[in-house]
Amino acid sequence: xxxxxxxxxxxxxxxxxxxxxxxxxxxxxxxxxxxxxxxxxxxxxxxxxxxxxxxxxxxxxxxxxxxxxxxxxxxxxxxxxxxxxxxxxxxxxxxxxxxxxxxxxxxxxxxxxxxxxxxxxxxxxxxxxxxxxxxxxxxxxxxxxxxxxxxxxxxxxxxxxxxxxxxxxxxxxxxxxxxxxxxxxxxxxxxxxxxxxxxxxxxxxxxxxxxxxxxxxxxxxxxxxxxxxxxxxxxxxxxxxxxxxxxxxxxxxxxxxxxxxxxxxxxxxxxxxxxxxxxxxxxxxxxxxxxxxxxxxxxxxxxxxxxxxxxxxxxxxxxxxxxxxx
Ligand code: AQP
Numbered sequence: 188x189x190x191x192x193x194x195x196x197x198x199x200x201x202x203x204x205x206x207x208x209x210x211x212x213x214x215x216x217x218x219x220x221x222x223x224x225x226x227x228x229x230x231x232x233x234x235x236x237x238x239x240x241x242x243x244x245x246x247x248x249x250x251x252x253x254x255x256x257x258x259x260x261x262x263x264x265x266x267x268x269x270x271x272x273x274x275x276x277x278x279x280x281x282x283x284x285x286x287x288x289x290x291x292x293x294x295x296x297x298x299x300x301x302x303x304x305x306x307x308x309x310x311x312x313x314x315x316x317x318x319x320x321x322x323x324x325x326x327x328x329x330x331x332x333x334x335x336x337x338x339x340x341x342x343x344x345x346x347x348x349x350x351x352x353x354x355x356x357x358x359x360x361x362x363x364x365x366x367x368x369x370x371x372x373x374x375x376x377x378x379x380x381x382x383x384x385x386x387x388x389x390x391x392x393x394x395x396x397x398x399x400x401x402x403x404x405x406x407x408x409x410x411x412x413x414x415x416x417x418x419x420x421x422x423x424x425x426x427x428x429x430x431x432x433x434x435x436x437x438x439x440x441x442x443x444x445x446x447x448x449x450x451x452x453x454x455x456x457x458x459x460x461x462x463x464x465x466x467x468x469x470x471x472x473x474x475x476x477x478x479x480x481x482x483x484x485x486x487x488x489x490x491x492x493x494x495x496x497x498x499x500x501x502x503x504x505x506x507x508x509x510x511x512x513x
Contacts (some may be wrong), residue, residue, distance in 0.1 A: 194223045194366065195329040197230035197270060197320075200247035201237065204254050205392035206462075207373040207383035210430060211335030215368045217259035219333055225265035226327045226494055227255065229487075232270050232277065232319060236312040238305060252483045257472035258395070268490035270323065275498035279322035280315070282509060286351040287318050287344075295340060304386060317341045321348040325360045326501045327494070332363050336371035337382060356508040370426055376409045379419035396470055399463035406459045411451040416444035424454060431461040 196212060198204070204213065216227050229251050231244065248269060260267055270276055292298065295317055302309045312319075317340075324332055324345050332342050342365045349360035373383045375391035383392055393405055412418035416425055425444070428437050436457060443449040476483060506512040 191222065191224040192330045193226070193327055194219055194331045194333055195226045195228075195324045195327045195363075196333045197228040197233065197323055198251060198255070199230045199234040200244065200251040201234045201239070202247065202385045203392075203394040203396060204251070205373075205383055205385060205394050206427070207335060207392070209258070209395050210368060210370040210373050211337075212333060212368075213255065213258055213260075215333040215366065216255070216265070219366070220261060220264040223331075226329070226497075227260060227265055227267050227490075228273075228323065228494070229255075229267075229269045230323070232312075233316055236310060236316055237301070238308055249477070249480050249483055252487055253473050253476040254395070256483070256486065257469045257476055259469075262486045262490060266490040266493040267486060268494045269487055272487070272491040273326075273494050273498050275326060275495075275502045276319065276322050278502060279326050279505060280319040282505060283318045283321055283325075283348050283352070284315065286355060287321075287348055291344060291347065292317060295344070297337065297341070317344045318348065321345040324363055325349055325352075326498050328361050328497075328501070329363045330361055331366045333366040333368075335373075336367065339365050359504065359508060370430065373426070374419060374423040376405055376420075376423075379410065379423045393462065395466050396473060399459065402463050403456065403459035406455040409455065413447070414444070414449045414451075415447040416440075416449055421449070421451070424451070424458065427462070428454060428458050431465055432458060433461075 196216060198208060198212065216225065219225060229248055231248055234244070234247075252267065255267060256262070292314055298314055298316065301313055305313075320341050321344060325348065332338070332345070334342065342363065346362040349362045352360055375381045375383045375387055376393060377391045378387065381387060381391070385392060390405065390408070393402055397405070406424075409424060410418070410420040411424065412421050416422060421444070425437075425440060428440055440449055440454055503512075
């Protein structure tokens, strides 16, 4: 047993990871695994609330696991597993469903956005997604959840669900808080007033496995301004430069912007090279991992064993408290 605090977070296997997913979440997972008891999962049950092809899903799951490992998650330091391998998540979600008012879910902005995007498939799962997310988190008694800013409303709901349960059945769950990086909301390249999201399209996202040439081409097209870095697009590029460029270069850009003479052509070229260099080792490690999918499956199975032991213990307590243990 350890005295470390627990954190939980998941990423959906819905496609390639972009800089928003990396800078808002995964980069933090890699840092936090050294200090926390960590449960990181591939949120396959969440991902089926959107339109998808079942033939693609197994590879999407393996790809995401390869991404997370290649970027720096160490299976000796964290439990990395697939959500559906721990059926207790969905079991607990059902119990939470019976405590959560529909009106709370109707307020969720992500649900409203996604429902508007997939009008032909506004399914109950999409609506109930935050309750499953509450179960994902609370089942491990997490005290914190490393996520991007877009997930704050869901983490707040998780706290409310914990309260509903504790008030009705006695103190059981801890109320967790969001943990943000210094970049909790990376904006789209093509439309910097919007959050970088896969669903906006490839030209909006820099994927962490994009080849250097593609990174340069995408950045070259990103909208900016006359040189004072007051526009959302220029601010987004400076945010990226703060992370990926040398301090000296970043300070030069800031000084140039102050005098209204920031040359975005240079910034974009240097930034593209710095981002490509940052992910070189990751890209190679991912290719190596994908050549051995059985190794990835072994890591996921080991992670599931660790998660399952904790989840089972929580469920035994929950069943007892809600009165279905006979
Ligand atoms: N733009 C972003 N900036 C910072 N953090 C972000 N996250 C997502 N976009 C940004 C964080 O990434 C983690 C994984 O999120 P997810 O699996 O739920 O992916 P997502 O939010 O579905 O990613 P997309 O690209 O936005 O997908 P679509 O377009 O399908 O909705 C989370 O911690 C999230 O906060």
